[in-house]
Amino acid sequence: MGFPEGFLWGGAIAANQVEGGAREGGKGFSVADMARYKPDVDVKNYQAHNAISLDEIERAIQDGDDAYPKRRGVDFYHRYKEDIALFAEMGFKTLRLSIAWSRMFPRGEEELPNEEAVAYYLDVFKELKKYGIEPVVTLSHYEMPLDLALKYNGWTSRKMIDYFLNFVFACYSNFGEYVKYWLNFNEIDSIIRHPFTSGGIVPQLCEPGTLRQACYQGAHHQFVASAYAKMLMEKLLPDAKMGCMLTKLTTYPRTCHPEDVALTQQVNLENLFYTDVMVRGEYPKLMRKRFEQEGIRIEMREEDEEVLKDGTVDFVSFSYYMSRTESASPDADRVPGNTVTGVKNPFLPSSDWGWQIDPVGLRISLVELYDRYQVPLFVVENGMGAMDVVEADGSIHDPYRIAYFKDHFLEMEKAIDLGVEVMGYTSWAPIDLISASTNQMSKRYGFIYVDQDDEGRGTLERRRKDSFYWYKDVIASNGKSL
Numbered sequence: 050m051g052f053p054e055g056f057l058w059g060g061a062i063a064a065n066q067v068e069g070g071a072r073e074g075g076k077g078f079s080v081a082d083m084a085r086y087k088p089d090v091d092v093k094n095y096q097a098h099n100a101i102s103l104d105e106i107e108r109a110i111q112d113g114d115d116a117y118p119k120r121r122g123v124d125f126y127h128r129y130k131e132d133i134a135l136f137a138e139m140g141f142k143t144l145r146l147s148i149a150w151s152r153m154f155p156r157g158e159e160e161l162p163n164e165e166a167v168a169y170y171l172d173v174f175k176e177l178k179k180y181g182i183e184p185v186v187t188l189s190h191y192e193m194p195l196d197l198a199l200k201y202n203g204w205t206s207r208k209m210i211d212y213f214l215n216f217v218f219a220c221y222s223n224f225g226e227y228v229k230y231w232l233n234f235n236e237i238d239s240i241i242r243h244p245f246t247s248g249g250i251v252p253q254l255c256e257p258g259t260l261r262q263a264c265y266q267g268a269h270h271q272f273v274a275s276a277y278a279k280m281l282m283e284k285l286l287p288d289a290k291m292g293c294m295l296t297k298l299t300t301y302p303r304t305c306h307p308e309d310v311a312l313t314q315q316v317n318l319e320n321l322f323y324t325d326v327m328v329r330g331e332y333p334k335l336m337r338k339r340f341e342q343e344g345i346r347i348e349m350r351e352e353d354e355e356v357l358k359d360g361t362v363d364f365v366s367f368s369y370y371m372s373r374t375e376s377a378s379p380d381a382d383r384v385p386g387n388t389v390t391g392v393k394n395p396f397l398p399s400s401d402w403g404w405q406i407d408p409v410g411l412r413i414s415l416v417e418l419y420d421r422y423q424v425p426l427f428v429v430e431n432g433m434g435a436m437d438v439v440e441a442d443g444s445i446h447d448p449y450r451i452a453y454f455k456d457h458f459l460e461m462e463k464a465i466d467l468g469v470e471v472m473g474y475t476s477w478a479p480i481d482l483i484s485a486s487t488n489q490m491s492k493r494y495g496f497i498y499v500d501q502d503d504e505g506r507g508t509l510e511r512r513r514k515d516s517f518y519w520y521k522d523v524i525a526s527n528g529k530s531l
């Protein structure tokens with residue numbers, strides 16, 4: 050048994066965290082370009098990093114670029130050839146990357162795409178093709194044009210569906226020749242946790258007390274947009290496949306007390322609601338009831354039900370970094386995770402950022418998702434942010450990263466042996482990049498080290514870490530070296 054032949058091993062990146070070139074090639078600002086590095090804020094307090102006010106956006110628009118790390122990324126915009134060559138050296142079968150909407154449509158409302166952006170992404174895809182690396186493209190990874198956020202309050206407005214589809218059409222028609230696998234919205238469930246980066250929703254532009262309602266409305270528009278995007282794909286790119294993308298926040302009850310279990314069940318249902326809609330093409334009845342009880346009224350058009358049914362996805366992709374634990378008891382201490390908190394699980398170690406490391410949770414997640422949806426799965430993000438040290442001779446020893454990946458791969462293999470269909474695995478991230486939540490550079494995920502610090506100082510030189518060689522062996526042996 051073990052990993053199937055043709056298993057897509059690789060890595061995942063997002064334009065806003067690697068490209069830089071925020072003011073080059075005709076790119077417009079995206080919501081990600083507003084994210085300020087906050088050195089004095091506790092890295093375990095994700096809410097404080099994510100919070101944004103209109104004043105802060107105004108200031109960010111006027112400011113220079115220094116305090117906004119996503120505007121510089123790791124210079125993939127200029128160094129993509131060097132980086133892709135390094136991915137190829139590791140033997141990558143696939144690279145998951147996103148196309149920055151704000152590079153293609155700088156203000157979001159243009160009719161035609163920015164020619165320079167089209168040329169740039171074509172070059173990137175050609176470079177991947179040169180090495181036989183299959184791209185997996187995320188259409189929306191926290192990169193909405195800022196103007197759409199400010200003018201319409203992002204995805205709260207139904208107009209976004211048309212603007213997004215115009216962008217999608219441009220992607221299919223220009224890059225369809227090179228791209229077979231597409232993902233609609235990165236971590237679509239995250240809109241409820243960080244409305245601005247995920248949905249372009251500015252909390253201050255919502256009536257007091259209506260933010261949750263606005264987020265679910267935004268999610269509904271994204272569901273409909275995804276369905277239309279899938280239908281358009283069937284027409285234009287009949288051989289392509291569309292996946293949805295979930296933050297898989299597998300949650301355990303702290304104890305076997307039935308109240309802990311019941312609460313945990315509700316938490317998990319909330320997380321799975323998003324994939325339920327995109328795989329099954331309808332809202333789950335229990336979520337409809339929950340919305341009714343919470344007074345959340347989602348505006349839908351008559352045709353939406355049919356559209357959701359007609360535009361279901363072909364596969365489910367997800368990110369998995371940690372599991373979390375819930376308790377019905379209010380006094381339980383909480384620890385951070387990927388833009389969530391949970392109760393501390395005494396059986397698990399934590400990363401330096403407090404995320405609890407749980408390889409078995411990946412097996413559990415795979416089995417749960419496959420059993421629920423019976424469609425192929427793709428692990429498109431998994432990894433551990435850590436501080437790395439460069440030795441005097443320039444080497445970087447990262448046994449902690451190797452251990453993290455090894456344990457997760459072995460659990461993924463167990464899930465495959467149980468019968469779960471897994472298309473591939475892309476690590477987050479193959480190269481150090483700017484952290485989505487904290488905007489740090491020092492939270493390093495890569496097999497490839499990038500010489501840049503949190504303030505943007507450094508040569509940007511790339512270096513192979515020990516894990517680089519280790520992953521290369523894993524891929525070459527299709528997991529047999531584990």
Ligand code: BG6
Pocket residue numbers: 063066235236296368387430434477483484485486487492
């Ligand atoms: C996922 C995002 O939530 O987690 C990525 O899709 C992000 O964009 C990754 O980088 C890791 O989170 P962070 O905050 O450590 O960068």
